[in-house]
Amino acid sequence: MSEADNIVVDTTTKIFQDLCDPQTVNAAAMGEDDGWKAPLWSALEDSGLTLAWVPDDLGGAGASIVDGFAVLRVAGGFAVPVPLAETLLAGWLLARAGISSPRGAMSVAPVRSDDTVTLGDDGALLGRARGVPFARAADHLAVVAEAGGEAVVALVDRAACKLKEGVSLAGDDKDEVDFTGVVPIEVAATDGIDSSALMLMGAAVRACEMAGALHAILDISVEYSKERVAFERPIAKFQAVQHNLARLAGEAAAAIAAAGSVAEAIATAQVFDDRIFLEVAAAKIRVGEAAGEGAAIAHQAHGAIGFTLEHVLHRYTRRLWSWRDDFGSEADWAVRLGEMVAARGADELWPMVTQH
Amino acid sequence: MPSNIEFDPIRLPPEAEELRTEVRAFLDEEIAAGTFDPETAPFTNGFNREFARKVGAKGWIGMTWPKKYGGQERSFLERYVVTEEFRAIAAPTRVFFTADRQSGPVLIKYANEDIKMDVLPRITRGECCFCIGMSEPGSGSDLFAASTKATKVDGGWHINGTKIWTSSAHLADYMIGLFRTSPPTEENRRHGLTSFLVDLKNTEGISTSPIHQMTGDADFNEVHFEDAFIPDDHVMGAIDDAWKQATSELAYERSGPERFLETLYVLVELVRVLGEKPDVRGAEGIGRLVAQLHTLRRMSVSVNGMLQAGKEPVLEGSIVKDLGTNWEQDLPARARDLAAFVDPEAGNRAAFDDLLQYATMIAPKLTIQGGTREILRGIIARGLDLR
Structure with missing residues (x-):
């Protein structure tokens, strides 16, 4: 899919341009003014974007999987600091279990592979989830829980949960949620969606946001280096700067390609099989690596000004650093992918890479 | 102005995947017949006229060219599959690869009809080597x-x-x-x-x-x-x-699978030497390398698919070559590190070491041949409108 001819992408871009301009949001944040938040969220909700992955009959907009990922790439390009991705994910998860999505912000749990939530015979949940993005901003949480060896999806009222508030490297909410004793609003079995599937989908979501953010910091860095004059010429004219930015372009390109590939793979897949695992793992690893490399180059190109609170660069770079850790870091995914490759053996490596 | 970097998530079409099966069967036969040996192929110069004639007979040289010149008028994505399968197993393609990739297209564009009718069919039969x-x-x-x-x-x-x-x-x-x-x-x-x-x-x-x-x-x-x-x-x-x-052929030249598969054998043998259950360090190392390889291949397929579809991913093509050649160049050093604690007498360690030594020696050329990394980054910088 190309972005240019996509109406969903155009709508999203317009909303962010009007209501979530990073410069404006940054200035507001410095003055601790969050007046921009409510109009932005209303616009996103009213246009159906927050529930893009929820079919009409479950209260959503019924957009395609690919369009949803495209929206997230645009969102990453604006370093959007509201739970759009999390609400999309929650809506997707609930829809897979046939549960209608409520209005308002949502998030998902668990988001780490070493956290487990269980549903007891008494109908109450047990367990906690650490590092849940935007938990405290959410009205509801979509939770994958273990119930007698089966995975179920539960819609939970966030206010019923105990929160230990935290903050991400980007300054966004990142909370520990204790579900113990909470009785869900609704519980349903799923069609093969378990906590691993949520990790896969979550990692793909973050990969798309990060690809958008990397593309944005490339553009910001290119523009800055053409404007900034040092030694009597724009720094873009220095070969050392050019080569650094060429490397940044390479990292952004790898991220765009990996994220686009995983989005397309998930959109056309029937089940979360090994092929999807490879696509997701590769994307989360490679995009995460690009985030580290790319952010470093962008900062170097900007010099001291990029290190200030006033400049927008940190809105992107801090999110890039932070998003690397959500739904499995590069190292997490690399170990699992490496184990799979090793178990299959050397002669299956090339067939696996070329399976599609 | 925002930079335009797009990689359409192109998958190879069914006919290309069918072709892959055919190519693999052919390569298996040739290996069995002793035409070349993948274990030692990386050390050889890959110049094998017998193999070239057999590939020509299959219709896999100049396969995108017009039929009247001996081509098959097949798509660039089909050619992609043949190229990547040959490269992945270090098949001896030196006789025909240059002609197939760039010299043939130059002739098609600029040579007169007599020359085309004379030379192109000989290239497609695997009889004609270009430099x-x-x-x-x-x-x-x-x-x-x-x-x-x-x-x-x-x-x-x-x-x-x-x-x-x-x-x-x-x-x-x-x-x-x-x-x-x-x-x-x-x-x-x-x-x-x-x-x-x-x-x-x-x-x-x-x-x-x-x-x-x-x-x-x-x-x-x-x-x-x-x-x-x-x-x-x-x-x-x-x-x-x-x-x-310099035309769109340049983008094909820069973005093909040959731009990141030159030392692939090192990764394959690394997986073998680390065994079925590597420790966490080995597993992580393999995982990262495979993720990078997969991404490079998806980028490369994408550029070829976009070219086939009539787009002009010029910047993207240059980026594939920069990332790809750097990756294949770094691969031997990273494999060496990851295999550091494998017993010298274990399994395929000796074979791995031989290949690693060779790959380590050829690594420097990978970011020089066909345009140095520095030239390429200058081209990318121009694509970003920096110069």
């Missing part, structure tokens, strides 16, 4: 400093001078060479170079001398021209204007 005469002792990356001279004589041109680093020149049948027909002008230093088709086997005044490489191989050469006569109809394109002739 590229670009660099000179005084001009490497700076192509437009070339001084090997073409002087107009009756019915053609006399070539005098020396080309250098010319891979396969001692074996090749033809060269596409870049020669100076006029001095550069004040306004345009790229002016004055012309592209020629040179019949190396049937032209007086051409001699080659091998250059021994640090690996012990000697597959590149100096090529000397002394009043070598090239007929007029062997001029490829416009006189003095070769600089205008």
Whole structure:
């Protein structure tokens, strides 16, 4: 899919341009003014974007999987600091279990592979989830829980949960949620969606946001280096700067390609099989690596000004650093992918890479 | 203005996947028949006329070209599959690869009908090897400093001078060479170079001398021209204007699977040497390398698919080459590190070490051949509108 001819992408871009301009949001944040938040969220909700992955009959907009990922790439390009991705994910998860999505912000749990939530015979949940993005901003949480060896999806009222508030490297909410004793609003079995599937989908979501953010910091860095004059010429004219930015372009390109590939793979897949695992793992690893490399180059190109609170660069770079850790870091995914490759053996490596 | 970087998530079409099965079966047969040995192929120069003729008979050389010239009019994505399968197993493609990738397309674009009908079918049959005469002792990356001279004589041109680093020149049948027909002008230093088709086997005044490489191989050469006569109809394109002739073929050249698979055997043997249950360090290392390989391949397929669809992913193509050649260059060092604690007498350790040593030695050339990393990054910077 190309972005240019996509109406969903155009709508999203317009909303962010009007209501979530990073410069404006940054200035507001410095003055601790969050007046921009409510109009932005209303616009996103009213246009159906927050529930893009929820079919009409479950209260959503019924957009395609690919369009949803495209929206997230645009969102990453604006370093959007509201739970759009999390609400999309929650809506997707609930829809897979046939549960209608409520209005308002949502998030998902668990988001780490070493956290487990269980549903007891008494109908109450047990367990906690650490590092849940935007938990405290959410009205509801979509939770994958273990119930007698089966995975179920539960819609939970966030206010019923105990929160230990935290903050991400980007300054966004990142909370520990204790579900113990909470009785869900609704519980349903799923069609093969378990906590691993949520990790896969979550990692793909973050990969798309990060690809958008990397593309944005490339553009910001290119523009800055053409404007900034040092030694009597724009720094873009220095070969050392050019080569650094060429490397940044390479990292952004790898991220765009990996994220686009995983989005397309998930959109056309029937089940979360090994092929999807490879696509997701590769994307989360490679995009995460690009985030580290790319952010470093962008900062170097900007010099001291990029290190200030006033400049927008940190809105992107801090999110890039932070998003690397959500739904499995590069190292997490690399170990699992490496184990799979090793178990299959050397002669299956090339067939696996070329399976599609 | 936002930079335009797009990688459409293109998958290979079913006909390409069918072809893959066919190619793998063919390669298995050739290995079984002893035509080449993938274990030792990386050490050889890959020049195998017998293999080339068999590939030609399959219709896999010049497969995108018009049928009247011996081609199959198949898609670039089908060609992609053949190329990547050959590369992944280090099949000996040296006879035909240059002609297939770049010389043939130059002929199709600029040669007259007689030459096309004569040369192209021979390329597709695997009978015709091409080399590229670009660099000179005084001009490497700076192509437009070339001084090997073409002087107009009756019915053609006399070539005098020396080309250098010319891979396969001692074996090749033809060269596409870049020669100076006029001095550069004040306004345009790229002016004055012309592209020629040179019949190396049937032209007086051409001699080659091998250059021994640090690996012990000697597959590149100096090529000397002394009043070598090239007929007029062997001029490829416009006189003095070769600089205008870089076209979309460049994007194919830069983005193909050969830009990241040159040392793949090291990764395959690394997986073997680390075994079925590597420790966490080994697993993480393999996982990262496979993620990077997968991403490079998806980028490369994407660029080829976009070209096939009529788009012009020029910046993307250059980026694939930069990332790909750096990756294949780093691979031996990373594999060495990851295998550091494997017992010297374990399993395939000896074979792994042999391949690793060789890959370590060839690694430096990977970001020099076909345009250095520095030139490439300059091209990417231009694509970003920085220069």
